[in-house]
Amino acid sequence: MRKILVTGAQGQIGSELVPALREHYGADQVIESDIRMVPTSPNPGLASAHGDYEYLDCTQAQQLEDIVRRHQVGTIYHLAALLSAVAEEKPQIAWNLNMGGLYNVLEAARRNNCAVFFPSSIGAFGPTTPRDKTPQVTIQRPTTMYGVAKVSGELMADYYAQRFGVDSRGIRLPGLISYTALPGGGTTDYAVDIFYQAVRYQHYACFLRPDTRLDMMYMPDAVRAMIDLMQANPSALHHRNAYNVTAMSITPEELADQISKHIPKFVIEYEVDPIRQAIADSWPRSVDDQAARTDWNWAPQYDLEAMTEDMIGKVRRKLNKSASETE
Numbered sequence: 380m381r382k383i384l385v386t387g388a389q390g391q392i393g394s395e396l397v398p399a400l401r402e403h404y405g406a407d408q409v410i411e412s413d414i415r416m417v418p419t420s421p422n423p424g425l426a427s428a429h430g431d432y433e434y435l436d437c438t439q440a441q442q443l444e445d446i447v448r449r450h451q452v453g454t455i456y457h458l459a460a461l462l463s464a465v466a467e468e469k470p471q472i473a474w475n476l477n478m479g480g481l482y483n484v485l486e487a488a489r490r491n492n493c494a495v496f497f498p499s500s501i502g503a504f505g506p507t508t509p510r511d512k513t514p515q516v517t518i519q520r521p522t523t524m525y526g527v528a529k530v531s532g533e534l535m536a537d538y539y540a541q542r543f544g545v546d547s548r549g550i551r552l553p554g555l556i557s558y559t560a561l562p563g564g565g566t567t568d569y570a571v572d573i574f575y576q577a578v579r580y581q582h583y584a585c586f587l588r589p590d591t592r593l594d595m596m597y598m599p600d601a602v603r604a605m606i607d608l609m610q611a612n613p614s615a616l617h618h619r620n621a622y623n624v625t626a627m628s629i630t631p632e633e634l635a636d637q638i639s640k641h642i643p644k645f646v647i648e649y650e651v652d653p654i655r656q657a658i659a660d661s662w663p664r665s666v667d668d669q670a671a672r673t674d675w676n677w678a679p680q681y682d683l684e685a686m687t688e689d690m691i692g693k694v695r696r697k698l699n700k701s702a703s704e705t706e
């Protein structure tokens with residue numbers, strides 16, 4: 380089997396996708412790469428405690444090409460990107476990384492005959508998109524640099540599939556909730572921060588309005604979706620880039636209510652950040668993921684209740700807080 384390369388592997392998704400891929404395919408089959416140096420691997424090219432690690436700046440096409448060739452990579456999970464809020468602060472850097480990085484990945488894939496996984500986002504939609512049960516194929520006129528790069532990325536990945544036969548596949552991820560690594564610079568990050576603050580201080584100041592409804596997903600479901608989509612029979616895929624997927628459509632108020640069932644003293648306040656609120660208000664409240672369910676049997680396992688219970692247990696363990704301390 381040719382190897383799997385994960386870019387941006389030290390981020391929120393990569394820190395859970397890499398162990399899952401290693402579990403699935405074998406530790407030596409998965410190359411982790413990131414622009415950040417891992418503590419266990421201070422020098423580029425040194426194997427980390429769990430498998431191979433490479434320093435990689437995806438905007439540098441030659442670095443990427445060298446790694447793909449040296450490790451005989453056959454599949455690239457391309458996760459390196461800036462998230463929505465930080466991309467809005469630095470739109471030029473965001474375009475360069477989010478679009479330039481994807482272009483380099485698709486070119487490396489074309490030259491070396493690799494399959495590519497590209498994570499699109501609910502950010503690929505905009506204010507003129509139908510906001511409830513957003514269809515698989517619909518208007519995509521986002522008003523953020525993050526969204527512009529995601530739509531362009533979907534089109535570019537489809538172009539490489541049609542024109543050059545690159546096996547590119549993608550999903551439009553909703554907000555992801557997880558405990559291994561913190562997200563950074565996203566609009567949906569509140570749904571992770573809230574758990575840490577609830578367990579630590581029984582208090583959270585949320586940067587979105589209480590009624591801001593957005594799709595969310597627990598990381599184990601997202602990781603399974605990424606692996607399942609790449610294993611799916613290509614002839615069943617009517618859409619390549621990218622499939623709508625969701626697990627729950629929730630507001631900060633509903634999430635806080637659910638957390639209060641486990642931490643009764645928990646209090647939420649709202650200190651709205653106008654920039655992130657405007658981004659959230661331009662995104663769907665819920666998407667229709669029927670195409671993914673039909674084409675590759677997508678189905679989430681965690682709803683709001685199951686996710687909240689699991690997250691609180693995991694965050695308590697991580698922060699070493701017993702249940703009695705936070706009740």
Ligand code: AKB
Nearest residue numbers: 462463500565566567
């Ligand atoms: C973000 O908030 O930027 C991301 C996303 C929904 O794509 N989590």
